[in-house]
Amino acid sequence: MLANRILIRDALVKNPSSEAVVSGWIKQIKPLGKLIFITLRDRSGEIQLIAKKELDNFKVLSKVTRESSLVFKGNIQESKQKSGGNELEIKDFEILNQAETPLPIDVGAGTSNIDKRLDHRFLDTREEKINAIFKIRSKIYKLTTDFFDDNDFTNITTPKITSAGVESGAELFEMKYFNKKAYLSQSPQIYKQMFVAGGFERVYELAPVFRAENSNTTRHLTEFTGIDMEMGFIQSESDVMDVIEELFKFILNKLKKECKRELELLGVNPIVPKKIPRLSMKEVKEMLSEKGKSLLESDDLDSEAESIIGKIIKEKYNEEFVFVTNYPWEIRPFYHMKPEDDKNGTKSFDLIWNGVEIATGAQREHRYNILKEQAKEKGINLDEMESYAEIFKFGCPPHGGIGLGLDRMVQRLLNLDNVREAILLPRDPERLTP
Ligand code: 4AD
Ligand code: MG
Numbered sequence: 229m230l231a232n233r234i235l236i237r238d239a240l241v242k243n244p245s246s247e248a249v250v251s252g253w254i255k256q257i258k259p260l261g262k263l264i265f266i267t268l269r270d271r272s273g274e275i276q277l278i279a280k281k282e283l284d285n286f287k288v289l290s291k292v293t294r295e296s297s298l299v300f301k302g303n304i305q306e307s308k309q310k311s312g313g314n315e316l317e318i319k320d321f322e323i324l325n326q327a328e329t330p331l332p333i334d335v336g337a338g339t340s341n342i343d344k345r346l347d348h349r350f351l352d353t354r355e356e357k358i359n360a361i362f363k364i365r366s367k368i369y370k371l372t373t374d375f376f377d378d379n380d381f382t383n384i385t386t387p388k389i390t391s392a393g394v395e396s397g398a399e400l401f402e403m404k405y406f407n408k409k410a411y412l413s414q415s416p417q418i419y420k421q422m423f424v425a426g427g428f429e430r431v432y433e434l435a436p437v438f439r440a441e442n443s444n445t446t447r448h449l450t451e452f453t454g455i456d457m458e459m460g461f462i463q464s465e466s467d468v469m470d471v472i473e474e475l476f477k478f479i480l481n482k483l484k485k486e487c488k489r490e491l492e493l494l495g496v497n498p499i500v501p502k503k504i505p506r507l508s509m510k511e512v513k514e515m516l517s518e519k520g521k522s523l524l525e526s527d528d529l530d531s532e533a534e535s536i537i538g539k540i541i542k543e544k545y546n547e548e549f550v551f552v553t554n555y556p557w558e559i560r561p562f563y564h565m566k567p568e569d570d571k572n573g574t575k576s577f578d579l580i581w582n583g584v585e586i587a588t589g590a591q592r593e594h595r596y597n598i599l600k601e602q603a604k605e606k607g608i609n610l611d612e613m614e615s616y617a618e619i620f621k622f623g624c625p626p627h628g629g630i631g632l633g634l635d636r637m638v639q640r641l642l643n644l645d646n647v648r649e650a651i652l653l654p655r656d657p658e659r660l661t662p
Contacts, residue, residue: 229299229322237272240313244306248316248653251299251324253285254337257266259290267411268300269354276307276315284316295327295351306321307512312545341646349653349662351618358368360490361650364640365485371479372455372634381430381457386419388436392416392613394561399440401450412438415631417563418616421592429630432457434634441476442657446646447531449582449635451655458629465565465591466506468628469551472579472587473504476549505541506577508554515540526558526572531584538583548640553577562606563599564590565628579632581640589630596620 232249239248251660252270266277277300279289288513292298294615302316309315329606331466332348333340336355338484345352352358373383393400393414401412416433423431437454459468480500485493507515512533513523519536523529529537541550553575564574576590581607603610638650648654653662 229301232301233299235272236268236270236275238568239275239304240273242304242314244304244314246304247301247319248303248304249299250277250316252297254292254294254296254327256300257292257294259435260369261274262304264290265611268298268520269356274356275313276309277299277302277318278315279318284584285321287446288323289321290320292323293327293329295331295354296368297324299324299541308510333602342646346659347662353652356439357493360493361638361642362484362652363617363646364494365492365634365650366661367483368479368637369634371482372434372475373432375475375478375492376430376432378428378472381432382423383427384416384420384428384431384433385435386413386416386433388413388438389568394613394616399442401438401440404448405620414439414455415454416622417631418613420456420629421427421563421618421624421627424458424629429460429625430457431459437631437633446648447636447639447657448584449651449654450646452636452647452651453634454628455632455634455637458627460625460627462591462626462628465553465577465589465628468589468591468630469504469506469577472589472630472632473501476501478502479648495641497548500548501547503548504549504551504579505545506551506553509552509556510554512537512552526556528555528559529578534580534585536584537580541580548578548582551577552580560590560607562603563592565593566602575628581620581631581637582643584636584640586640587630587632587635589628591626591628593622594626 229245229249232253234248236250239250242248251269255269255274256267258265262281266280268275279286299322300318301320302313305317307313307315331346333351335351344385380399389410390413391410392490393411394417400414404409415437420431433456435454436451438451442449442466477500480498515522515534516533521536523532537550541547554573555573559573560574560576564576567573569573574590578585579587593602600610635647635651640648644650
């Protein structure tokens with residue numbers, strides 16, 4: 229029967245009185261004496277099925293459990309229900325896989341807690357709204373690669389087993405590598421800079437990033453998908469911000485068309501940026517202090533500060549994004565370039581979307597001697613990172629880039645209260661399965 233299967237979205241518009249074969253999962257089944265009403269779901273939608281008492285194996289069908297997968301052959305007829313569309317009167321059916329009872333989670337009812345849902349994620353994602361999150365994520369992934377491709381960036385794949393990290397503060401996962409110590413990559417930072425210098429000028433990578441951050445928050449994972457880019461021959465970090473601004477205009481404009489149904493289902497209507505405000509850390513701290521939140525000159529923005537800034541930006545500019553620029557040197561890694569006239573600053577920025585940091589970027593220091601000094605200030609010996617140090621000795625151009633978190637982007641776009649909702653199978657200090 230499966231050979232003749234059509235998708236539910238096509239069955240819904242097929243001529244009445246024709247025959248059709250559909251298959252999917254049982255969302256609902258209601259045996260009512262002489263009739264059985266079934267709501268069937270496949271990847272394209274839902275349709276109502278009706279079985280009459282005369283059907284062979286009527287009794288067997290009446291006992292089929294929710295979330296079982298079946299294939300049905302029947303006659304298309306116009307639905308008498310208000311919602312309109314077609315329904316199918318069942319003439320034959322086959323059970324492909326009967327679901328055990330009880331279901332470990334209440335698919336679609338929204339009553340199971342997030343931990344339980346994640347334990348049985350493949351059932352959870354059958355629910356339309358949850359499914360929509362990952363359709364949107366899939367589209368963002370594709371649009372991101374389209375954008376970089378259109379703008380002359382080369383997609384690179386770099387090792388995730390590494391000998392050292394460069395992100396000060398971000399913890400490393402140590403692993404055994406034969407008779408040596410190795411670490412899971414906490415960023416492709418070194419490699420993306422390497423291949424800017426390697427003649428590609430513009431590179432990007434979408435890949436897993438590992439951080440041994442032992443914190444349980446709604447925004448931290450120990451494994452997430454990084455969107456990293458790096459570009460050469462820039463004049464300043466503004467060139468990087470310009471590209472990222474265009475990236476978000478591109479993604480959101482396309483998403484509004486290509487994921488219209490999913491966005492509506494989730495009740496989200498994102499604002500495409502007109503012009504992303506660029507505010508220095510100093511200006512931001514002044515704005516915060518007016519709202520009663522005071523921070524020291526060398527402080528980073530905490531999550532409360534980011535959330536307040538998100539609200540101010542929405543009110544003042546009707547924008548969801550803001551670039552916070554000129555971060556203090558004290559809280560940035562050694563490879564960020566310092567401005568000529570400010571030895572306590574960096575030519576760096578964060579991008580905040582709806583009140584949460586989704587990216588960090590900067591112009592990098594490309595002059596070997598200065599970089600070596602900067603590393604020393606942070607207690608790092610550049611020459612011990614031989615293959616990194618080398619790239620600055622053979623014609624490395626001025627360059628800069630950014631690292632974005634895909635999971636956080638999806639979370640902020642859809643206003644999900646936890647980043648774990650935006651990733652299929654999250655990893656955090658407590659969770660290692662499924
Ligand atoms: O801010 P981060 O640590 O910056 C870097 O990795 C630099 N190499 C970027 C650069 O090019 N200068 O990480 C970049 C982004 C964050 O803004 C956030 O969106 C995401 O990666 N991120 C995480 N997402 C989920 N869980 C975590 N533990 C994350 N840590 C960072
Ligand atoms: Mg950051």
